[in-house]
Amino acid sequence: MSSSQAVKDTAKKLVNLLEKCPKDRIPHLVSFKDVQMARFRRVAGLPNVDDKGKSIKERKPSLDEIKSIINRTSGPLGLSKEMLAKIQNKVVDEKFTEESINEQVRALSTIMSNKFRNYYDVGDKLYKPAGNPYYYQRLIDAVDGKKKENFFTAMRTVIFGK
Structure with missing residues (x-):
């Protein structure tokens, strides 16, 4: 099995575990579960889905769209095309290894099983x-x-x- 396929498989395990996590009791603007699901679905090669299970198309803005946004704003945001290209090239893509994702799977499963709550039980x-x-x-x-x-x-x- 290639390393990229192993990373995808472990990311799928993590996504399955995240799906079993309960929803937040208190609604927030951004949910940890939702952010992590979107993040690791991308790594696993799975499509993003909304609350109803429908697939969501994710699209990054193009260089022209970014440039038009910058040109429409006032102030010192007017950057040259070369600078915009440099900024876009500097955006870091996350590099995961099978070990790093397995660590996250173990940590999440420990949290979900209440291991430490049971171990350090208070009366x-x-x-x-x-x-x-x-x-x-x-x-x-x-x-x-x-x-x-x-x-x-x-x-x-x-x-x-x-």
Whole structure:
């Protein structure tokens, strides 16, 4: 098996593992999972897909498009054609090896299996402290949007600690 084929195969393993990762609970502008999926799909030679599974065509802007954007903007951005060519040539393409991708596969599988959470398990003493046993559960409920506190219940919690 050639080295490029081995890199593609290990990248496919990483993409499959990334697909099994859960979605972020809190929506962000950019998701780690989505960025890594797009990055390693390109390495594996797989097409990029959207949330519904449809293929997305990825197209880099041409030198003429970049030049027209620069010409339309005011200020010191007007670069010569030679400078634009130098900039485009300096853009680094990522070079992956089979070992580097395998390291990422191992790290992601360790995270997904909760290896260190189980190894360094803390007891109920930290999750439910005696002074305020429902503190962390209220935080999780607030993040999940299950139960919202109003002003009066928040003041009761601050004053009485319950």
